[in-house]
Structure formats: C-alpha cells, structure tokens
Amino acid sequence: MARHSNGKDNYKVAGWVIAVAIAVVVAIIALIIFLLSRGGDDVDNAADSAITSEAPAETQEDDAATERTYEEVTSEENEAEATSEAPETSETETPSEAPAAPSATASDTLILLDTSDGLAGQFEPVTGALANTARALAADGQSVALWNYSSPLNPGVTVGFRDNLGFGSGEDAANTITAFGTGGAPQSRSAVVAAVDTATDQAANTNAPVRVLLVTTGTDADMDDASFAQAYGQAAGNNVELSVVHVGPGEPDSAIEGVASSFTAVDGNDSTAVADALKAAAGA
Template identity: 50%
Template sequence: MPGQHRSESKSYGATITTIIVIILVIAAIVWWLFYHKDDSAETTQAEGCENTVVLPVAEQYPGAADMFLRDFSAECVTPELVDSPAQAALYVGMDTPATDALLAEQGRSRIPGQAQTVGSTPVGLSTPQPDTTEVDPQAVFYGPDPAVAHAAALALTQDPAAAQALTSRDAQAPAPEDPAVPLAVTATTNPEGRSFTPLPDAELTFAAIALSPQEGISQEAIDAATAAAYPAAPEQAEQQEAAAQTLFLLDTSERMAPQIDAARAALTAEAQATGQPVALWNYSSPLNPGVTRPWRDNVPFGPAEEITPVLQGFGTDGIPLTRTSVLAALRTAAEQAQATGQPTRVVLFTSGTAPEDLDDAAFGRQLASALENPQVSLEVVQVGDQVDQVLSEQADATRNL
C-alpha cells in the first residue's frame, strides 16, 4: 500500500506540471502575437511616413502651446516649438487684433479662418511669499502687457473703468524696484523664486493661428498648420474667395486717444491679412463748419497698402457718433456687395457711442434691417470698456482690442 500511495502522488504532480506548461505556452503565444502586431503596426506607420512634415510652432507666452503640442495628432506631421513667429507656420496666442499687430511687427500675418481655442493659462499675482490677504488694486504693478494687465485689474476691481485706468497707469511705467510689490503675471511667466496666486475668473485663452507663407517655411508646413488651426479650412477657403471685401470704420474721437496707435497697428495688420480689397473710413463728430455727417470716406475699396498713409495721418478729436456712422458704412457695404457680387463686411474699431447719437430703439430697428442683407456683415472691435450694448448684441462678431 505505501508503494501505491507514492505512485498516485507522482501522477498528481505530473498533471500539475503539464497544466503549468500549457499555461506558459499559451501566455507565450499571446505575448508573441501582440508584440508582433504592435511591431508590424509601427513598421507600417514608419513606412507610410517616409517624408514626415515638421510643423514649426511659436507661442505668444511661455507655455501657451503646451496643450496644443500635447494633444496634437496628425499622420506624418511632427510639431516642433521654435523661438519666433518669423520661423513658424503656426502661432499659438490670443485671438485678438493686438496679436495681429504683434505678428505684423515681425513681418507675419494670419491665414484667414476661424481660429480654434487650444489652451489657457491663469492670470494672478506674483509675490515674494504666499499671500492670502486682500490686495489693494492700487498697490499692484500691472506691467506693459495689456492682456495680462486688464485681466488682473478687472479681477481685482470688478470695475471696467477702474481696470482700464490701472492698465493705462502702468503701460509705460518701469518695473518697481521694491520686490514686495505684487506683479500681475500668468502662471507660466511668474519670475523664478516668487509665489504665484491665481485671481478668480482671470485667465488668458489661446488659439491656434495658421500663418501666411514665408521664405524658408515649406508649403507642406503651411498646409499642416492650416489643417491644424482651421479644421474646416477647405470650406472656409471657398467662402473667403467670395467674402473677403472689408470696409474698416475707425473711431477717431477724443476718447480713442490712449489707444489710437494700437488700433492703427491692429487695423493695418488685419487689412494686410485679408489679401482682398479694403476700404477705410474714420468718424467722430462734425469738426468743421458746414459739415453735417460724422464719418469720412477716406479710401475706396482697393489694395490694403493704399490705406496705410491715410491711416497714419489720423488725429483724435470730437465725440463718437458711432451709430450714425455704422449705418452709413453698412449702406455702402451693401452697395459694394451688389456691385461686385461678393459679400462685404464692415469692421468697426470703436470706443463706444456718445449719448448725442441715435437712441436705442431707432438704432436697433435700423441696424437689424441693414443686417438682414445676407451679403453684409458687421464685426465690432471694442476699444476700452464703454460698450454700446445694442451694437454688441446685434453685430455678427465682437472682440476686444
């Protein structure tokens, strides 16, 4: 009997060993199949990307392109961060006229299209040590960057007029020597060694902007940038061929004086970026004897370069009779669209509307009627904080300078 017991034990052990061997063999087969499947896929992808396109990307603020670079996915295209817009096919920054002006300073302009938001960064205060005490808005240095300064000042004051005053106060001021002074910064521009405290509801949002062709940048990179920035680019390109005429209407009232240079730069950059006929009007209020209308039709539709010398000659005076001038510009836009068979937009740079202009009811009716024309559109670029609500609500698009 003892011998029989040993035989059963050996048989049981052999069975266990066999099962383990079978499991190991199955695991090895599964591993081999998955390994070679992945390897095959990688090999196929590599073979299909013999000519990988490098997409050079520049950013307006440090870290602005981080989310875009992290999420970017396009077959055979590799994004690469570069130092300057002059080297880039795609720019990640704020979708504002001020950004267009910044690009123009470096000889670049955007390819027209509906830019997509691709990231954001908090705006807050930089201090030597973490500080949770209430901050006096007057004690903060807001710095020369208008976007950061305005976001921080508005978060601290909750008053658009007060925020604008603080932003203007520090726009040209030197940085304070006292390190204890709180600085308005973004999370990615906070100086090393200082503490960053975000402000409620204060952030900068970034868009991907495709840049126009430049010597030294391949057409493949430009095409990749356009596809990345404007997913519906083929449809948009067809629309732009028939919808690129622009009448620029610039407020030159006394209220515009602090921002007139920035408005000129932004308008110039946008005019050059259209690549299509543009016209230029300015307005304020009648300034000379015998003159009854507040607008001046300075330059008729033509090449963008024709408006530059006229634009540089504008001064500021009078009050902004915006509503009367907008209605006149929309009438001319409708006439231009009818004459050419192409839609025409009015782009208005405005500081707001003087109370001496048309009342809300009359203006609202006339504006709605003018914008019923499918060939005419109105875009408002707001300068400062005195917003015309009727204009803002009925315009096809609004943005801040």
C-alpha cells in the first residue's frame, strides 16, 4: 500500500547518526584537551629549560663570591693574626739577662819552661807537647812569649831565668822550645815572680787577661816561702793568672801551688798525659 501524507513534515533522526555525532564531539574535545595539555607541557618545559640554563651562571657567581669571600676573610684573618701576634711577641719577650762577667780566658800567654837537669830524662815528650800547645795558642789568635829558667850557668850571670821571646809568634815559640838544652838547678820561685811581673805589664798594655804557663820539675828554693808570697803578691795584677804543670818525679813546690790558678802533676814521660795537662792549663 502506498503511504499517504498527513500534511506534516515529521523527520526522525536515526539513532546511529546521533551516536556518530556524539563520538565526533567527544573526539574533538579529547583532541582539544590533548593539545592544551601538550602546550602546557611545552610551556613548562621551556620554563624549566630557561631556569636550568640560568642556574649554572648563578652557581658560578655564587661560587666565585664564596671564593672571594674565603680569600678575603683568610687574608683579613692572617693580617689580624700578624698584627695581634707582633705586640704579643714583644710584650712576652724574655727580658735580657744581665751582661755576663768578662771571660777569664787569657788573651796572651807567657810560657815559662824549666830547663834544669830535672827535665833531661823527659825532654822530648814535654817539649814536643809544649810546642804543640804554643801553636794551638797562636791558632786561637794569642800572642805567645817564651822564657826558660834553671840556675845561672855562665860566669857573671846572677839570675837563672832568660827572656827568650817577647809576646809575638806562637810558631817562633814552638820552634825555640824544642831547641833548648838542659842544665843547672830549678830556681822556680824567682823565675815565677819575674814572669808574672812581665805578664802584668802586658795585661796593662792590652787591657786583657794574660796567663803565665809554668812547666816545672820542682824547686831548688832560692826564696823562702814568706819572701816568695810577698814578692808574688806585689808582681801579680788582677788580670794575670798562673797555670802550673809539674812534670816528673821531683817534689812539687807547695808555695807555687798555693798561688796558682791551676796546678797539675803528671808523668813527664807520658806524652798523652803531658799534652792533655798542658792543653787544659793553657785553655787551648
């Protein structure tokens, strides 16, 4: 049968068309959301990149500032320490002690050698060691004088001591010492007084200490004890000292020992003992 129109335009949309339209709308909305979401991420990523790229510069500036700060602080601290330490050093410095007393070491030496018969049996070890002592004194810058004594050996001679060399070369004294001969008796006391008197004059001229180094075998008393003590006291000045080395078996002179600054008795044939004794007595 044919359909007859009722005079109205009634159109009915099919259900599947509606479903398709809804799907399209949903897809468009999803696409828009996706695009918006990607755009936001790009913006965020761009911002993050900008921050990341700027961060190293800021970090380097911070590091440089830190280094400058450390160096400046360190420099300031060092300057402050140097400034603060200097006054403390001067303030805490130990006060200087009082000047030391003048040294008793002699500036010059007068060697007085006993060349009496008593030295004959020990001549070489004693004179060899004494010559070396004279050289050592010269090496220390001292002037050395040399006397020898015994008793008068020649007609017309009234004293037993002989002024061989004045203050001067220690080498000359060393060479003369080994060239002596021996003879006579040891008139030690008068020789000591005369030598000490000469040493006192030398000390006055140089304003420095002088030592008389006596090498003796004993004494054939030419002065009694009282006379010797008096004569020695008058001859000896404050800047003169007497150092004595007694060699050999003879009896030491107690009166000379009593006025000596040092007194040592040794075996004259023991060259080592003699050398050590002379070195100590001469301060060489």
